[in-house]
Amino acid sequence: MRKIVFVLAMVCCLAACHKPQNGREQLLNRLDSLQQRGCMFGHQDDPFYGIGWAYEDGRSDVLETCGDYPAVMGFELGGIEMGDCKNLDSVPFDRMRQEIIRHHQRGGIVTISWHPRNPLTVFDSDGKEWPAGTAWDATDGVVATLLEGGENHELFLTWLERVRAFLSSLTDEQGQPIPFIFRPWHENNGTWFWWGYPHCTPAEYRALYALTQDYIQRLTTNEQRHILWSYSPNLDGNMTEDKFLQWYPGDERIDLIGLDAYQWGTEEDYVRQTRADLDCLCAFAAQHGKQIALTECGYRSIPDPTWWHRVLLPIINDYPLSYTLVWRNAEGGEHFGPVPGTDCGREFLRLYNDPHTLFLKDINQ
Numbered sequence: 001m002r003k004i005v006f007v008l009a010m011v012c013c014l015a016a017c018h019k020p021q022n023g024r025e026q027l028l029n030r031l032d033s034l035q036q037r038g039c040m041f042g043h044q045d046d047p048f049y050g051i052g053w054a055y056e057d058g059r060s061d062v063l064e065t066c067g068d069y070p071a072v073m074g075f076e077l078g079g080i081e082m083g084d085c086k087n088l089d090s091v092p093f094d095r096m097r098q099e100i101i102r103h104h105q106r107g108g109i110v111t112i113s114w115h116p117r118n119p120l121t122v123f124d125s126d127g128k129e130w131p132a133g134t135a136w137d138a139t140d141g142v143v144a145t146l147l148e149g150g151e152n153h154e155l156f157l158t159w160l161e162r163v164r165a166f167l168s169s170l171t172d173e174q175g176q177p178i179p180f181i182f183r184p185w186h187e188n189n190g191t192w193f194w195w196g197y198p199h200c201t202p203a204e205y206r207a208l209y210a211l212t213q214d215y216i217q218r219l220t221t222n223e224q225r226h227i228l229w230s231y232s233p234n235l236d237g238n239m240t241e242d243k244f245l246q247w248y249p250g251d252e253r254i255d256l257i258g259l260d261a262y263q264w265g266t267e268e269d270y271v272r273q274t275r276a277d278l279d280c281l282c283a284f285a286a287q288h289g290k291q292i293a294l295t296e297c298g299y300r301s302i303p304d305p306t307w308w309h310r311v312l313l314p315i316i317n318d319y320p321l322s323y324t325l326v327w328r329n330a331e332g333g334e335h336f337g338p339v340p341g342t343d344c345g346r347e348f349l350r351l352y353n354d355p356h357t358l359f360l361k362d363i364n365q
């Protein structure tokens, strides 16, 4: 009898303690269990265009290369802050919303980046040469003007409001918010964006991240949280915990640590630098209970098609990465994903067929 009472008491206690998970926790748990099985493959702008086609429903260079969609699709908000209808790469935001919802419905995972214009120079950039007014217009001191008390604070809040409004429109058929990974203010250890390290102090950078996060979440309760926040510096080659911590927005703000790692120079340098940074970041992620991913990577136009399985695959196999996302397949010599019907596509199959890489069907099993 005593035993029964004890068991009943335990059951009641468990039921009382069991709170339903919010979208953020559900996605985090899903990433956790998927990571035990392998590394997801991701592709930026996958459903919009590829080599030789644009905006044809259902198409995807990854799908046409290997018969499956990428597990992760990346989407980009640059331009939304200005109230534009299309992003900086000409993707209509209405179409983006549709494709995000579609990828979620097919069981895929969504990640979103944002390359906002330069709020100090954009209004005076008409007729000027690139990068005037863009995210790459890396003038000093912009971040300070956006923070509370800064001359562009009010303007910046209107920008954040537009981002917030778009993100909150990402809901499923039941009206429930779609969970996704948001990755603002990336590659901040580089010089090329106005939020990069030479153009603001670490404290200003962290305040910018906090302002962005707090604003975007300000109308949602903890039960409604559905965004995973990512912090993703660029490849350093000699990353240390001290360097990383200087700019890190904090454990309470970040769910996923990313590394943006492209091969621009030699293969040898790329492999050495990527491994050095992943050694450091994976140790940090494990100690702090965070997911880790190659949030952007690639080898522009993939001059050597064996790169997929000779260079990228061993890295994927050696580190506990949640996913690796290659950048967009833009025409004109700027593609990072596989191209169907070419050697690059054929060699990609070796990465696809590796048991450790996960595509859409794998993560739905």
Ligand code: BMA
Residues within 6 Å of the ligand: 076, 078, 088, 089, 115, 327, 328
């Ligand atoms: C960069 C390039 C640009 C693009 C930007 C945002 O890496 O691909 O052409 O506008 O990303 O997607």
